Amino acid sequence: MNELVPLTIVGQGAIGLLAACQLQRQRLPVQLWLRHNESNLRQTGKLSVDFTDLSGQSTSHIYTSVNASVFTTAPATPLITRIVIPVKAYAVLPCLAELQPYLSSQAQLIISHNGMPELEAYQQQLKAEQALWFLSTTQAALRSASGVQHTGIGQSTLAAINPTARKQSASQQQALLQQLTLALGPVTLTADILPVLWQKLAINAVINPITALHRCRNGELAAPELAPLISALLREVCLVAAAEGMDLTYASNLSRVYQVIEATKANKSSMLQDIEHGRPTEINAITGYLLRCAARHKLTLPHNERLLAQVQQLAQGQS
Template sequence: MAQNPAPQPALSWSIVGQGAIGLLAACRMQQAGFDVSLWLRTPRLLTIKFAHRQLQFQPASAPISAVLIPVKSYAVTEAVQTLLPAMASDAQLVLSHNGMGTIEQVKPMLAPGHGLWFLTTTHGALKQPDTVQHTGTGSSTLAALNNAAKVKQQQVLQAMDIALGPVTLTDNIQPALWQKLAINAVINPLTALYNCRNGELAAQKYHQHIEALVTEVCKVAAACGYPMSAHSTLQTVLRVISSTAQNFSSMQQDLAHGRRTEIDAITGYVVQQAAHHNISVPHNQALLEQILLRQQQRY
């Protein structure tokens, strides 16, 4: 009589950086009993206040068996390059960021035994000095991107469900990424351009512009093999604007504080794929140029 396989032991996890979502994941995992460390540019002990408790995180050290990489899209490849010498031969890497384009960059960098994943999330978090707050309860979608990831599927799913769950496991992350890209391509650059909270985009004066941006993104997604209804996508974008009305988008915050934005991986990716498929996207093109100009002036 066949027996059920024994549960696989939990992995030790490292979280890259000290961004809000990464620290939220780290705190939730440590509270659930996971062994969690932080991979920082300058290794040090970090104390974070979360849910009225003080949590301490040791600096990560080799060999790293599993790592969540919730950094800005433009910092992903550098983070992976830095991690590679410290990673175990069967290490699992989970990418999580806004925008698209990094999967194709990271895959060739990895050894055959390295598992690669992507997690997209709707959770919200706010980081203040030595404190992280869970500002928006959400959910996540997770996908294995190569065969080496599927070997450790049970352990990675278990950990990410604690970190940023509930998690839905999918065989193909691309539809979820295009859906989130459509949302980000509206809310992030428009709030950055007009220096406003998300909710201000619900004003009638922005509706035509939002509809045009969504229509263009949906045309590009369809050309890339991931058709989306422009009407339902627009409704989703408007719901997110309403449900996050009091929030400032990450791009608005980055531009307001003179930091580099993720515009290249969001609107830039739409424009790049549009050019590849010979599709005109004048509204996204104009918005890309406006944000790049503002970024150049401030960054």
């Protein structure tokens, strides 16, 4: 790599821990930004993670944990220069506000989550010389009580979001791309992330809410009785995409949805995992986003609207 900058990863989510374990296995510097709300973290400031790779091989990893208290008690601690923020969509803005005092003035921030990002709002949280990136990934991982399991290989796409990121030199961009490729690769760099986000949104708007409602793994969505619902949801997504000026064709995306269902048939969607663990879901950044777009164009999406209400009701029942 051109530049061995330590990478900080926020939280203990599946994708974040997957990236951390992949990097540590290659002896690359990585640390986790965590709230010390667990007894082992309060006592040691370390997090132990069991990682199972795609081949079923397991390894144990221990990570240094940093948070605001570390900077309070150790004033000489270097400010964070490169950080990945793979948190839920609803947690991004509070997370950025919390992190800002501990970021270097030229920090690089890489945000990654399901659903459509609030890119303008994210930029408002940054200083002028801080670079903002968005990483869209289809890597699949399952969080357990003791660690994380890599359950499916996917593609990741990285895009510069603000002028500072776009103005970085080719060598700076390449160094970041190489590091992220080792963590969540393969990663490609794109000048326009919107087409990628809409394609992922089309898949997430189908797979996530249906699996959450039916409490099933992805592969069960191939059942013939669910085909009409999948078709109706996707047609509504394509209708909104067209109104937004995006070329999202129904036939090709329906094929892509079923390809993902087959490729990830043993996986649990992130929304199902959230429901099972009593956590808030990202339904507002996925289906909710579609409905907000539809309202601007005076479109109605009855199937997506019904699904949103059902998932919200289910989530409330779990809380």
